[in-house]
Amino acid sequence: MDDGSDLAIISGSGKLPLLIKKSYKQAIYITFIEPEKVNENKVIKCEFEKLGFLFDSLKKNGIRRVVMAGAISRPQIEHSRLDEYTLSIMPKLSAKLIQGDNELLSFIANEFKKNGYQIMGASEILPDLILKPGLVCGTPYEFISRDILKADKILKLLSPEDIGQGVVVENGLVLGIETLQGTDELLKFVAETSSHLRKDDLGGVFVKRPKINQNLKFDMPVIGPETIDLACEAGLRGLVVSPHTVIVLDRAKCIQIAEANNFFILAEETTN
Numbered sequence: 001m002d003d004g005s006d007l008a009i010i011s012g013s014g015k016l017p018l019l020i021k022k023s024y025k026q027a028i029y030i031t032f033i034e035p036e037k038v039n040e041n042k043v044i045k046c047e048f049e050k051l052g053f054l055f056d057s058l059k060k061n062g063i064r065r066v067v068m069a070g071a072i073s074r075p076q077i078e079h080s081r082l083d084e085y086t087l088s089i090m091p092k093l094s095a096k097l098i099q100g101d102n103e104l105l106s107f108i109a110n111e112f113k114k115n116g117y118q119i120m121g122a123s124e125i126l127p128d129l130i131l132k133p134g135l136v137c138g139t140p141y142e143f144i145s146r147d148i149l150k151a152d153k154i155l156k157l158l159s160p161e162d163i164g165q166g167v168v169v170e171n172g173l174v175l176g177i178e179t180l181q182g183t184d185e186l187l188k189f190v191a192e193t194s195s196h197l198r199k200d201d202l203g204g205v206f207v208k209r210p211k212i213n214q215n216l217k218f219d220m221p222v223i224g225p226e227t228i229d230l231a232c233e234a235g236l237r238g239l240v241v242s243p244h245t246v247i248v249l250d251r252a253k254c255i256q257i258a259e260a261n262n263f264f265i266l267a268e269e270t271t272n
Contacts, residue, residue: 012070048075052085121217133243138264151207159212170204187230203237224249238264
């Protein structure tokens with residue numbers, strides 16, 4: 001049985017790192033933020049300026065596999081505190097920090113690979129969290145296909161620029177595009193949109209898909225009850241995601257919230 005004794009969880013915020021830790025009790029928990037509700041004997045607190053310390057710690061603990069889970073904000077690097085390893089990669093890292101998420105995460109993942117570690121996707125670690133094709137709950141509204149098509153066209157145009165993973169469309173009108181601020185801020189923005197800018201009470205749909213060439217091993221979209229709550233508060237009628245490319249946290253709770261708000265959840269491939 002895999003207890004995670006050779007696994008390190010590079011932890012950001014949110015529930016996903018804790019879910020992985022719960023299933024792989026012997027895994028090492030690497031955090032750049034304050035750890036919560038984790039066995040302190042298995043936590044290593046790291047700093048972005050001390051990546052050499054991170055790799056030394058992984059080696060000392062017999063780690064061979066690494067999984068990245070949870071959101072990590074772009075760091076403000078204090079150059080005076082860099083260790084030798086981080087200093088050696090700083091020119092390239094600095095360039096990646098001002099580029100899109102995909103470029104930055106690909107660079108970080110490559111550093112782990114160069115040091116001999118296998119990058120695991122959260123979907124490989126917890127495959128039951130992946131959404132499979134089909135209607136999860138609810139009933140899509142009459143003009144849903146048109147709105148999905150509009151959203152998919154926009155995502156296809158934005159993807160090469162490494163911008164966003166989601167678009168909100170209501171009756172053919174684009175109400176919001178996900179940018180660096182993330183899904184929650186997008187949905188809050190839509191909720192604040194003046195009613196006179198919205199065509200009618202259809203509600204619209206939030207379409208969330210990975211970007212072209214997005215490496216899902218270390219950057220897979222995640223939704224949870226908070227996502228569904230915010231979408232409902234924004235007056236939306238549904239959520240569409242690509243199957244096998246989105247992690248769903250607390251699926252039962254997501255369905256409960258959706259059904260209480262006449263909200264549908266659909267996993268289907270892109271329309272273009």
